[in-house]
Amino acid sequence: MVVGEAERSGGFVVEMIEMVSGFNRSVSSSHFGRRGLSFSGSRVGSHYKAWMSRYFQVLVLSCSLISFVLAIACGYLYAYPSLNLIIQDAESLEMAEPVDEKCDLFDGHWVPDSSYPLYNASECPFAEMGFNCLANGRKDHDYLKWRWKPKNCELPKFDVLRILKWLRGKRVVFVGDSMSRTQWESMICMLMTGVEDKRGVYEINGNKITKQIRFLSVYFTSYNFTVEFFRSVFLVQQGWASRHGPKRVKSTLKLDKLDDSSKEWSDSDILIFNSGHWWSPGKLFDAGCYFQVGGALKLGMPITTAFRTALNTWASWVETRVNTNRTRVFFRSFEPSHWSDQGRRFCKVTRHPLSTTKGKDKSPFSNVISNVVKNMKVPATVLQVSYMAAFRSDAHVGTWSDMPSVPDCSHWCLPGVPDVWNEIVFSDILANDRLHPQSIT
Template sequence: MVKKLKFSSCGHLRSDLVKDLNFGKMKHCHTWVFHSFNGVLVIGPLLLLFLVAIGSGYFYNAYSFPEPIVHENENRTSNLSGKCNFFDGNWMPDESYPLYNASECPFAEQGFSCLANGREDKEYLKWRWKPRNCEIPRFDVHEILEKLRGKRVVFVGDSLSRTQWESMICILMTGVEDKKSVYEVKGRKITRQIRHLQVRFSSFNFTVEFYRSIFLVQPGAPPKRSPKRIKKALMLDKMDDISKEWIQSDILIFNTGHWWTPMKLFELGWYFQIDGKMKLGMTINGAFKQALATWKSWVEKKVNTDRTRVFFRTFEATHWSDESRDTCNVTRLPWSETNGKDENLFSDMIIDTLRNVSNPVTLLHVTPMGAYRSDAHVGTWSDNPLVPDCSHYCLPGVPDMWNELLFTFLFSDQQYQIY
């Protein structure tokens, strides 16, 4: 089970120590008298040294740490200020990773299984995200399975959402004894184009689903008599028509961003539409902001957040070597610096939207943590090695950490506050 992070204060620890040693008000110190002179000679110096040591420690604790202290143990770190930014930290080597073997998980599609596709180095599998002032709790997969019993988990977004969906299934399958009890409901093989995939954990009566909705808003045919260059209209003021299928879920995770580029929009004949009218002069950034506003209105009006826990993941860092996205240099180790990859305008707009949404939505701000992971991309180790890939991540890999964060927010009392 994901353990709850416990918060306390240095003052509490100090007061407990004082109480135990009867130093609370120091008013009884004068009663420490020995009736034997010899006892005083023998014990007195020892007692004096003890009192000096304790007193020094007390005043050192009392006056030397104006900032909150962090106390660590094997499984967690409590930030004594009561706050934790899980998304500010570094990647640390950890031999307990990866969390699963992709070759034993039928839901890790071939295109993301880098080892199976010929990658020889394995260092990229051995990293754990470590926040600066706290710890991501280790989880017990069997207890997570029990907590998901009877639930419906839904991922909505593009292929990066699909990798997180696959990752979650593979993680959870490590705790299932009968692997055949986990299956895609309609027997479908995972492909890039299927709009809905539903994997059922029959022993625990829950499903983990993926809906392919790359823009979240509704694509459609352009109005009549539109310019010939317009092949598709992206209706920024309407949610995707399959959104009605997402509403009755218990856990709902969104992402979008990687298709909002000139190459995947304008060069393919996609343009923006609002209120039935094409907006040919609208920028991609402006359209993205409008789509997020439509999503925000939908969440506020349609989703019962008393039942459904809603998450939104920010833009996932990419590491292309040039703007043409023709060259992908996958490193052997993570970068030591973010090199500016920790900032992204789409992520900023997502954060601004979530800051103003009236319903509770949890932010998964993965942009900074992904910025370091130039080593973790698919590269040429995909099912099509002729097409380099510095957008998607290998499985196992970075998406597993997204799910560990998701479990932390779901099954502990942690909330990520947006400032």
């Protein structure tokens, strides 16, 4: 019985050996077989054959396992570059995902971030010397290291290459006062960080950036687009007073007529407006400038009422002259200053942002802007920057300008707060492209 089982087992082993290797079959049938017979023990032979069977089973299993592991490893190494690109693309898309519609980008707080600032003003020829606080002697760098963090979402990371591609062949137009010019300079400096040939970025008329020039346009050769600035502090037309009018009236603001340069604004892809800082008694009434609607003087009209009338004129122009299917329209709210006195003679720049707004986030001009835009028949976006800017008593020019004897708690250092306004504009553009992929170039 034992011999029969051994013979059947031996036959199985012989079959396995024949399947695995002819060499092993011949060895086991001759040399090792004779050795087993020399001990005159078929039991020994069957024991040896069983041992060989287990050996080859383990060998085959081990080879199969090793082959499987090698196949997986080779496949992973072959596919890794593609997988890595997919992961990077997914991360990039996640960074550019539009923020939750329920999230208010303008409701948040400032957080320290060592990755800021986004550029070096001394390396950007379009940052005015008067706004380059570090170059003008400011020693502390703390004011450069703050990022705006909305409460319930994240402001997407500034993606300069994607923005440059989106801007190819387009026009960005800023219209407003010197605060608008600061944001214009900020945007150019931010975009230049992604341009290899810096010499290919230049002002088309060769003009130096100054307060007096009414029109400035910087061209990006590599991407064929312009970032332009039109100086229009009131947005509406200014005119001389009638000879037969009151002597105190030297000039007027024609509240029902938009600035005569407005014909140059409409053919653009991004329009960013601001106004408000010149709408004050000192810059209007003290200078003999009063309001006019049609041919009638409005000597008793309050400034906020005149501002609302002017903005309604602006809104009507946008509704009738701007193709909002192509052009994204933004209006920035009033950004607060941080003067230490009402006469704007003393300016104390703090080391860090304020812990509270101290009421500086409130402005009748911002309220007018929000109400007018809300009632427009076409889409426009209000950049509600008043709240975020109210904390930044540390980010003003102060005495670190090109005229240190004249303190400045109205304008902002560059890099600085205006960069965040542009980050929000860019995030809105990318979010819009995600919703309307056909607009991506």
